Amino acid sequence: MASAPVSPSERAPFPSKPSRVNTKIEVTDSKVSANRALDLLECFLSFFSTSLVNFIRPPLHPSVDPNHVLAGNYAPVSELPPTDCVVVAGELPKSLNGTYTRNGPNPHHQPKGPHHFFEGDGMLHSIRFSDGQATFCSRYRKTYKYALEDNVGSPIFPNVLTGFYILVDLGRCAVAIGRVIKGQIDPMKGFGLANTSLAFFSNRLFALVESDLPYTIRLTEEGDIETIERCDFAGQAFLNMTAHPKVDVETGEAFAFRCSPVPPYITFFRIKMNGQKQQDVPIVSMKGPTFVHGFSVRKQYIVFSESQLEMKPLKLMICKGMPVSAELDKVPRIGVLPRYALTESEIMWFDAPGFNAMHVINAWEEGEDEIILVAPNVISIENLFHNIEMVHFSLEKVRINLRKGSILRTTISKKNLVLGSINPSYLGKKNRYAYMSIGEIVPKMSGVVKIDLELECEVSRRVYGAGCFGGEPLFVAKDGATEEDDGYIVAYVHDENSGVSRFVMMDAKSQTLDVVAAVKLPRRVPYGFHGLFVRESDVQNMD
Template sequence: MATSTSTTTSLLPHFISLSNPPPPPQPHIKHLLPLKAIAAPQTTITKSNSHSSPSKPQWNIIQKAAAMALEAIESALTAHELDHPLPKTADPRPVKHKLPVAEKSGFHSRDVREEWSDPLFEPVAGHHFFDGDGMIHAVQFKDGSASYACRFTETQRLVQERALGRPIFPKAIGELHGHSGIARLLLFYARGLFKLVDHGQGTGVANAGLVYFNNRLLAMSEDDLPYHVRVTPNGDLKTVGRYNFNGQLKSTMIAHPKLDPVSGELFALSYDVFKKTGRSQQTSNPSSEPTMMHDFAITEKFVIVPDQQVVFKMSEMIRGGSPVVYDKNKVARFGVLDKYAEDATKMKWVEVPDCFCFHLWNAWEEPETDEIVVVGSCMTPPDSIFNECDEGLKSILSEIRLNLKTGKSTRRPIMSDEDQVNLEAGMVNRNMLGRKTRYAYLAIAEPWPKVSGFAKVDLFTGEVKKFFYGDEKYGGEPLFLPTDPNSEAEDDGYILAFVHDEKAWKSELQIVNAKTMNLEASVKLPSRVPYGFHGTFIGAKDLANQA
């Protein structure tokens, strides 16, 4: 799902082609990057943390005095802000081998990795579940048994806070609102002025998404560059560091890149767009205000860029509110642009009124009607997940049709009213991304914000099959793992999900047959797996070829 912060610049979709050596990246623009992928994804779940004790910073007398003064100011500022104490986060753990795999029935060995958002330290002020430090959980299947590891991703932010023994970096959603948010920012920059912290090497949490690309497992959030995490031979996790695609990426990148299953290119929205063709290409489409853009979609030929009604208005902080706001006067629209466009002159914008999709599950072309079909979950109220709105949240799986000839759009719910449930976080068969797909596998986000199960939805008929984890059991995003990438049956595979039993305080990995929707296996895990966001799959061959 979302990350602690989204791109806070004006909407500037920007496309660049890069080769070896890459041309210099273009600043201050959003970008798509098509990069040649080395291998297909497979399943693994991971976490990252450090293996050595942090060293305390060595400050001079002026720095010590400044630190004491700023801490006193911060304590006074945040004394009344922490209204919601949180449960203790999961501790990072080394690999545990030979875990029991129950109810095996034809499930073949795979590796699964998923991203969680867990604060290393208990927050001193406001906290949102998008604000936690990135943690990767990894389950590996090998020789009929399973192993599990979890580690914090060693971001520069986490490394510095661990050395200081307390949270220092502002939390983008939970803290940066109103006058106290402005004060928190000023305190943070004052600490930087006295060199008590270093924010020049990134401030992100790497807590929202994972992708395996170009022989690297990348942990991502919208507030920083991706972090390269290596899976060790025994299944543990080790953070390598920030990854900029060999100098191609100089700014933040969203946590939902799209890997084209046919071309092997990776597309991602950010401040630049890349593809390995040897030329630099860019397009820009300025908007009057920064747009909250968490996800996008691709088809065989096009990129679909949402420009919706949730925007960033820093002036709202001066008025005492959140900078993430719903602009009711803005008309949502989707931009359609050729994947390899050299400029923005051929960007086609199609208005889709009153539409906010936090996630887009797939898109494809229907040339016979000159339409692009986009499948996403339309959320109301649009800003509810950022501002803890008391209104009942609805997330309706919808089909949006963009007519490129008329410039008009239509939108309809895919499921009937009697089958309607909130569906958020999930995927289609990734071997068919950007192509016409029949099924989507999505988390049942009820009771919000918990996930009680998942649904397999027929996107053509609206038929829904639901799988629930059990009494007082909740989980995260369902991951669809194809049995055979060349299978003719789109739903030939397994659905995997981490599940936590709140009564027994135990966690497991449940493995469900995607065709029958029956539980086929489960792995009992040695520690609690907190509720998290998105995951990916990594195969044994890919792991053996890691950079």
């Protein structure tokens, strides 16, 4: 995961003292003595843990060693208020007005002990377009976790993936439990990072992560990004949901699920256009606590993958590594559930040996009996968290026959195509084109290819150049477009040779994905995860 070094001037300084935010930790007079004792205990445990880290503990695995994980363009950056940008190649289309925002991890404080790349505090990097001009901004998601740690001035929550990686790290957990007992931390307010993706539905923009509820975000006319609140969808009692809800552009409904390490392991639900969450549909027939990341929704069905990746929280408590691991003896399955099912009574399961899909590009129905699913299959899934440089992706088309109860898998490409997008108007409908990133070492992508799903082949590509890497390519349709591929592919691209990051816009219809415009950003954008384009009309109508 390592990349070119970042100069000290480019690296975000971890705060030496807390910068106050709106969320406050209230301490009453009756709790002063208890809090002083807790503070002394925290200081002791911190000193004890640091001493063991520095003098006793053996070297950390590179995948959780902060010195490795946060090197180069993985290093965090500080917030940046709205700043004008310079177009250095081509010209931004004046008809394309709106905001492209990408989510990703960006630790606010120096990690204490093991740290996985997936665990950094969420930061949104946004570029707003107006009449051919661009404004860039970077802001942290002001989550409950962020606000508490900002007040304290250091990490106080155990990390989900590495919080109990070794026995000494239980000290921070003990302090966190003490804060819960003293009323300083309310676990019902969540401890998620909001660092994975974005979604727009019910006239609201959400920042999401699997371990928590989403946070609503507001984009200002000046190009700034504001965190509004943690959203429970009209007071519904639930604690987390997928980072990849699917939105039906015709009905305005959002479909989602939540995973759990205890039965039921997955529960589906939908959210009406007015923001009202509907009843849960627990899937009790799932064999184990599978980590489900992506899924697909069609006109009649919901399709998801029960992979070999499972959540094992007990491994944390006995210090046996990460709580997510691959069960290689398990046979993966594909689940098909009626779109508006009220129970799982009509669910259909299909064995799919070796098929581990974390993200779904698209799926659609052909006739009454078949569903087509397109997704990158994760090869060597056992390396996904510890040795990600050894992971390879194979783009597959899966034909699911509901009448025969069978599947037929076809490999479209073995060229390590990792993340991708389609024209969002075709979500859940038959489409022809997908735009996929060329994997280097996730999440570093060396270029983008256009895949013809009908011909099942690559039809065009663009490589960013030596030492240049981007992330997930996002398709943005032109205003008034009538053809599926009439639009742009956009991504942030970082040059590790110069340390400069750019926003790149490519012509999706051209034979070589020609660059329409390149915008030099006022500072680098660390590698991250998923992005979204919100048109100006939607920005103006946000609740």
